Amino acid sequence: xxxxxxxxxxxxxxxxxxxxxxxxxxxxxxxxxxxxxxxxxxxxxxxxxxxxxxxxxxxxxxxxxxxxxxxxxxxxxxxxxxxxxxxxxxxxxxxxxxxxxxxxxxxxxxxxxxxxxxxxxxxxxxxxxxxxxxxxxxxxxxxxxxxxxxxxxxxxxxxxxxxxxxxxxxxxxxxxxxxxxxxxxxxxxxxxxxxxxxxxxxxxxxxxxxxxxxxxxxxxxxxxxxxxxxxxxxxxxxxxxxxxxxxxxxxxxxxxxxxxxxxxxxxxxxxxxxxxxxxxxxxxxxxxxxxxxxxxxxx
Numbered sequence: 245x246x247x248x249x250x251x252x253x254x255x256x257x258x259x260x261x262x263x264x265x266x267x268x269x270x271x272x273x274x275x276x277x278x279x280x281x282x283x284x285x286x287x288x289x290x291x292x293x294x295x296x297x298x299x300x301x302x303x304x305x306x307x308x309x310x311x312x313x314x315x316x317x318x319x320x321x322x323x324x325x326x327x328x329x330x331x332x333x334x335x336x337x338x339x340x341x342x343x344x345x346x347x348x349x350x351x352x353x354x355x356x357x358x359x360x361x362x363x364x365x366x367x368x369x370x371x372x373x374x375x376x377x378x379x380x381x382x383x384x385x386x387x388x389x390x391x392x393x394x395x396x397x398x399x400x401x402x403x404x405x406x407x408x409x410x411x412x413x414x415x416x417x418x419x420x421x422x423x424x425x426x427x428x429x430x431x432x433x434x435x436x437x438x439x440x441x442x443x444x445x446x447x448x449x450x451x452x453x454x455x456x457x458x459x460x461x462x463x464x465x466x467x468x469x470x471x472x473x474x475x476x477x478x479x480x481x482x483x484x485x486x487x488x489x490x491x492x493x494x495x496x497x498x499x500x501x502x503x504x505x506x507x508x509x510x511x512x513x514x515x516x517x518x519x520x521x522x523x524x525x526x527x528x529x530x531x532x533x534x535x536x537x538x539x540x541x542x543x
Contacts, residue, residue, distance in 0.1 A: 295502045297493070298328040299510040302345065306337030306369045309344040315512035316348040320355055325509065326500040327357035329492060330377055336368030336390065339444055345373035346451060353378050357499035361492035362386040362483070367471055371482070372448060375455035378499065380483040381492040382474030389482055391452060392469030393444045395437060400425050456481065 298319035302312055319325050330349065336342070352358055353376050360366070360377035367390035374380065382388055404411060404426070411426040422433035429437070449467050453460040458481055466472075466480055477483045485495070497506060 295500070295504075295506040296322075296325050297496060297500070297502075297506045297508055298322070298325045299508055300328060300330050301510065301512070302330060302332045302334050302370065302373055304334060306334055306341050306345070306373065309341035309348075311512040312345055313348045316345070316352050318511070319509070320348075320352045322509075325356070326502060326506070327359070327496045328352060329489075329496050330358060330360040330374050331363065331489065332360055332366040332370050332374050333363035334367075334370030334373075335365050336370055336372075339369070339393070342369035342372045343447075343451070346376060346455070349374060350376040350455070357496060359492050359496040359499065361489045362388055362474060363489070368392070372451065375452050379485065379492075379495055381485050381487045381495060382477055382483045383488060384473060384475040384486050386474035386477075387471050388474060388477050389466065389480070390469060390471040391448055391463070391467040393441045393448065394469075395423075395441060397423050398425055399428050401427050452482075 300312060300316055300319065316328075319328050349358060358377045358379075360374040360380045362374075362380070362382040363386065365387045366374060366382070367388050371388050371390065401411070413421050413424060413426055415421045418430070419433055419436050421427060422429060422437060445467065449460060449463050452458070452467075453463045456463070462481070466482075472480065472482070474483060474486055478486055485491075487495070497503075500506075
């Protein structure tokens with residue numbers, strides 16, 4: 245009787261029945277993936293070997309370091325993890341989060357081997373954050389370096405004046421409103437902001453020189469914001485070798501004295517609701533962007 249009812253429903257509502265079957269299959273697949281993650285069996289490697297390697301994904305614009313730094317610390321404190329691969333695909337981002345990742349990688353690399361693998365781009369803050377790796381591997385066509393600081397903002401004061409609108413801004417000091425879109429920068433404000441940028445630039449150069457064991461003058465000579473290819477970066481001493489992610493793993497296993505396969509533990513894992521995971525599996529993307537004020541960033 246149940247089979248007959250199911251048959252009749254599928255015949256009467258074939259589209260709804262098909263969607264229900266797809267959703268059921270997706271839920272089962274996601275459940276299996278969650279189980280494999282919990283057991284430490286990650287994508288591309290289902291080895292049951294005793295040797296384990298950690299993978300840290302540094303992706304997209306770096307605006308917050310909490311998840312990445314937390315995952316790095318987890319791998320650092322896990323004695324069963326022999327070494328760590330940093331997989332970087334980031335054009336840069338905010339300065340402080342990049343520095344926090346830099347410090348976490350520095351600490352990690354002092355305790356166990358760390359190899360950075362550059363994907364499409366590992367520039368500016370993406371390069372800064374991964375510079376302390378023991379070995380940096382870039383594809384010949386990876387875009388990297390771009391050592392420099394940028395501040396950007398928009399002023400609309402002139403447009404408002406043409407509309408007959410006169411904004412009033414009260415501050416307790418001549419620098420407090422620097423960067424407001426309602427008013428153009430004064431000469432003093434521009435000089436003060438430039439002074440901050442020069443100090444941040446100096447920090448960037450100092451940290452790269454320390455991480456790469458390079459003379460500061462050598463880093464300063466190429467710290468003019470230029471982006472370079474992986475092959476150019478190798479000639480400049482900013483990376484150690486050219487190769488793919490697989491070759492970076494081979495280098496990491498060599499440093500860890502691992503032969504054969506190793507189990508991978510990847511993160512940080514981005515927690516999503518069931519609906520978000522289903523939508524992601526169905527390739528449905530919902531994106532939005534809101535930009536306010538101005539920020540210093542590595543780009």
